[in-house]
Amino acid sequence: MKTAWTKTILTLMGILLLAGAASAEIVDYDFHWAASPAYDDRDGALSVAVYYEVWLKRGSAPEELISSENPDTSFVFSAESGVVQRLRVRGVDASGRMSEMSEWSDPLYFEPGRSGDTPPAAAQLRSNYPNPFNPETRIVYGVPDTIEEAETVRLDIYNIAGMRIRSFEVDRSPGWHELTWDGTDDRGQTQSTGMYVTKFTVGAMVSTSKMTMVK
Numbered sequence: 001m002k003t004a005w006t007k008t009i010l011t012l013m014g015i016l017l018l019a020g021a022a023s024a025e026i027v028d029y030d031f032h033w034a035a036s037p038a039y040d041d042r043d044g045a046l047s048v049a050v051y052y053e054v055w056l057k058r059g060s061a062p063e064e065l066i067s068s069e070n071p072d073t074s075f076v077f078s079a080e081s082g083v084v085q086r087l088r089v090r091g092v093d094a095s096g097r098m099s100e101m102s103e104w105s106d107p108l109y110f111e112p113g114r115s116g117d118t119p120p121a122a123a124q125l126r127s128n129y130p131n132p133f134n135p136e137t138r139i140v141y142g143v144p145d146t147i148e149e150a151e152t153v154r155l156d157i158y159n160i161a162g163m164r165i166r167s168f169e170v171d172r173s174p175g176w177h178e179l180t181w182d183g184t185d186d187r188g189q190t191q192s193t194g195m196y197v198t199k200f201t202v203g204a205m206v207s208t209s210k211m212t213m214v215k
Helices: none
Strands: 010-019 026-033 051-058 064-070 074-080 085-092 137-143 153-159 164-168 175-181 194-202 205-213
Touching: 051 074, 064 074, 074 085, 137 153, 137 194, 137 205, 164 175
Parallel strands: none
Antiparallel strands: 010 026, 026 074, 051 064, 051 085, 137 175, 153 164, 153 194, 194 205
16 A cells, blocks of 8 residues: 655765775765655645665666665665666655655766775775675775785674674785675575674774675
């Protein structure tokens, strides 16, 4: 059943940060949209959304749900170079009823090579994409150019209980790099639905990021 919520207008507010990767270039965009109204133009009560779904259309591929329970009216989207991408959203009220979809956003597209290969000043992770994900997600990490030969470089994934379940071999050369996690542990066993934490360490510098696997 559709709620009486009117269609949103999805707007691009501006580029947050641009970061290059070895095989793909990623730009973080900040999207905002109007919250579902509590009343219509005749003062009639409407069902207010308590969270929003965010949907993505990449090129000619089928659209996909990339955020299932976004509590805010904003979303940071990590767009990939060389592909036309659009977003739209819909609200879900407290009873689980869904609004109409918003209109598609303006298309996002930028040429590869826009960011250059400047290494970050410290160990850094970008938002994994997609997130939530199933069955796999891409992780982009940056190695600073101040790295010393003796310093340890690690990228590990932990479950919500704090147990390390996966360790990756990483490229320790200064710059941005990318790897894919398929949701398995070091023994190849598929992990359960839930939240996970990526931890990237370069010497004493640590960067972390949260991600959610769904099935």
